[in-house]
Amino acid sequence: xxxxxxAPPQLAISTVIFALRQDAAGNTTLMLPLVQxxxxxxxxxxxxxxxxxxxxxxxxxxxxRNLRETTGLxxxxxxxxYAFGDPARSSNEERVVSIVYWALVESSEADQAIQSRNVQWxxxxxxxxxxxxxxxxxxxxxxxxxxxxxxxxxxxxFLGEEFTLSQLREVYEIVLQKPLDKANFRxxxxxxxxxxxxxxxxxxxxxxxxxxxxxxKTLNLTDQGPLTSKSAIRHNSETSTx
Amino acid sequence: xxxxxxAPPQLAISTVIFALRQDAAGNTTLMLPLVQxxxxxxxxxxxxxxxxxxxxxxxxxxxxRNLRETTGLxxxxxxxxYAFGDPARSSNEERVVSIVYWALVESSEADQAIQSRNVQWxxxxxxxxxxxxxxxxxxxxxxxxxxxxxxxxxxxxFLGEEFTLSQLREVYEIVLQKPLDKANFRxxxxxxxxxxxxxxxxxxxxxxxxxxxxxxKTLNLTDQGPLTSKSAIRHNSETSTx
Numbered sequence: 193x194x195x196x197x198x199a200p201p202q203l204a205i206s207t208v209i210f211a212l213r214q215d216a217a218g219n220t221t222l223m224l225p226l227v228q229x230x231x232x233x234x235x236x237x238x239x240x241x242x243x244x245x246x247x248x249x250x251x252x253x254x255x256x257r258n259l260r261e262t263t264g265l266x267x268x269x270x271x272x273x274y275a276f277g278d279p280a281r282s283s284n285e286e287r288v289v290s291i292v293y294w295a296l297v298e299s300s301e302a303d304q305a306i307q308s309r310n311v312q313w314x315x316x317x318x319x320x321x322x323x324x325x326x327x328x329x330x331x332x333x334x335x336x337x338x339x340x341x342x343x344x345x346x347x348x349x350f351l352g353e354e355f356t357l358s359q360l361r362e363v364y365e366i367v368l369q370k371p372l373d374k375a376n377f378r379x380x381x382x383x384x385x386x387x388x389x390x391x392x393x394x395x396x397x398x399x400x401x402x403x404x405x406x407x408x409k410t411l412n413l414t415d416q417g418p419l420t421s422k423s424a425i426r427h428n429s430e431t432s433t434x
Numbered sequence: 435x436x437x438x439x440x441a442p443p444q445l446a447i448s449t450v451i452f453a454l455r456q457d458a459a460g461n462t463t464l465m466l467p468l469v470q471x472x473x474x475x476x477x478x479x480x481x482x483x484x485x486x487x488x489x490x491x492x493x494x495x496x497x498x499r500n501l502r503e504t505t506g507l508x509x510x511x512x513x514x515x516y517a518f519g520d521p522a523r524s525s526n527e528e529r530v531v532s533i534v535y536w537a538l539v540e541s542s543e544a545d546q547a548i549q550s551r552n553v554q555w556x557x558x559x560x561x562x563x564x565x566x567x568x569x570x571x572x573x574x575x576x577x578x579x580x581x582x583x584x585x586x587x588x589x590x591x592f593l594g595e596e597f598t599l600s601q602l603r604e605v606y607e608i609v610l611q612k613p614l615d616k617a618n619f620r621x622x623x624x625x626x627x628x629x630x631x632x633x634x635x636x637x638x639x640x641x642x643x644x645x646x647x648x649x650x651k652t653l654n655l656t657d658q659g660p661l662t663s664k665s666a667i668r669h670n671s672e673t674s675t676x
Contacts, residue, residue: 201445201487203531245443251519275517275533277493289445291517331660418573
């Protein structure tokens, strides 16, 4: 009987990136980019973008670098999601613990992302069988996004600096996959005090063009309490002050 | 000039454990146990209980084992808090990424925890300078606990199976460090539909003893969506069905 000494667990960083994009039928849909694996295990399967942590790199910096390298994206919203470490998720040869981030990008930015045979966008609710436990990770990220929409300003991650109430409601409707009552939505959002009118209106021909709003900048996009101003989400803080 | 090849980051699991206990002055206070380090770096400093991840162990199992070994505690509530990986948190020799869990234990259980010269309980808002970045970790855990109290049934982690509305309010008052209006509190809790009357009253001499409540068991204590029934919080699921 031979005993192999188990190697210490390896660390990897992966990211679930969400954007609202047009699917093949032209409907705006919640989508995410996946990368086709070019090595074993799971050669040829789709997987979340990810890679190892460099020796001197913070976790969020590793997530941001990885995103840049695989997709060309630099999201406004980047936050730690969860660490996945079930021993059964790895091969027998090498145990990998993945610290997963999630990111939101605006549609216009997503349109400029790298597209290749190996990097493709899929509708979030219609993804193939992924490598490792990545289906569970996507499912959890979707749950977190939908939950967080109800009590935070996370929707801003999908929008430009200024937006109309209709555009904001559309984000909620697409992510939650259900129509929302216009008047109720306006009341709820106004009561939350998370957005402020810019005083401007959409330029255009209509008699009474809709008002433009912006998010209250005094509220942080990723509410992480004591971590907000610290290194744990340093990348996000830097990009959100652009 | 010599270059050392940087070793891959090591993984550690630490836990912030909260309980409501009497401080030296006899006031019920939010407290947590700390362990005095018996080796370098930070020899003699207080730190969170923690240790390495065993080769075949899930992350939450490692947290639970570690808690058992250092404090004798088996908390009802055990949930992943955050992964801390700033390179500056470690010594130059060895980089450590810590996946941190947080746990809540009932006062009666906390009273049976191991106490020794090397394991002591401190008031959560009055802890000494800790090893590594553990002060930041405690600060973040406190923030998470206080935030989560407002939208989840996390307070149950401090209470027995049955409790009165006064006992529940006391948990909120101690954790949030402010008095709460009795009638408002009752209205808010009843509107949340998270607790149900047991039909029993506290046994005792008073003319109209207070009603007993229990938490709605159909709601999970740690709401983790798709992860709830899966391995990520397996330990919690096992203990919460006792």
